[in-house]
Amino acid sequence: MISTSSSLVSGVVRTNAVVPPPKTLASGRVSRIEHLKSQPRKPGEASFFYADHHFQYDAVKVLPGEYYVSNEDLVIMTVLGSCIAACIWDGKARTGGMNHFMLPDGDGADGSGRYGSYAMELLINEMLKLGARRETMQAKIFGGAQVMAGFTTMNVGERNTKFVLDYLATERIPVVSQDVLDIHPRKVCFFPVSGKALVKRLAHSHPETLAVEERRGNAASVAKSTSGGSVDLF
DSSP: OOOOOHHHHHHTSOOOOOOOOOOBOTTSOBOHHHHHHHSOOOTTBOOEEEEETTTTEEEEEOOTTOEEEESSSOEEEEEESSOEEEEEEETTTTEEEEEOBSBSOOOTTOOOTTBHHHHHHHHHHHHHHTTOOGGGEEEEEEEOOOOSTTOOTTOHHHHHHHHHHHHHHHTTOOEEEEEEOSSOOEEEEEOTTTOOEEEEEOOOSOHHHHHHHHHHTOOOOOOOEEETTEEEOO
């Protein structure tokens, strides 16, 4: 079982940064995107909100090392190369979240969402705070691609994939669907209320650029559809 360490607790305390007031619409109402932007953010919590015109949803983009948990009707999006995104959902609580980690393990003193061991612990604990229960959680996992052709030594994608599968097995959280490994970058869209995930494999003409962008947290747009335990292309 996961124990919440003091470093984790200190890592999720809300910041005291001054947040600008949200912009108002012509009607005088505050748009939900502006409201979300105006909320205090926890360390590592995604903060890039936008209107997704394809799905007609408010959206939040999770960059490498970040996570986002919600029980609101929005879409959580990320782009993956060798990194892994775990989408965890509790159907009873109608709550879900996504993380995006780059490596399985890091320096134990470095409480960073870049590393799977911390990213998974943080995601699950934030879901518990919103009323989710460990015994009703399920997971969908994505990423772990080998985007650099011919680069076989210490394959990061394989290591990340093995880590997340082993971690979830240890925590007894079932993996109901997955789209991992291969050579394709992916865009993942996750709907935290319904638990639905959409994935699109991308052809990338310059994989070395994607690898650099991913490390910087700049990966360009990248969605295969999963509902329940299935994975289907769309």
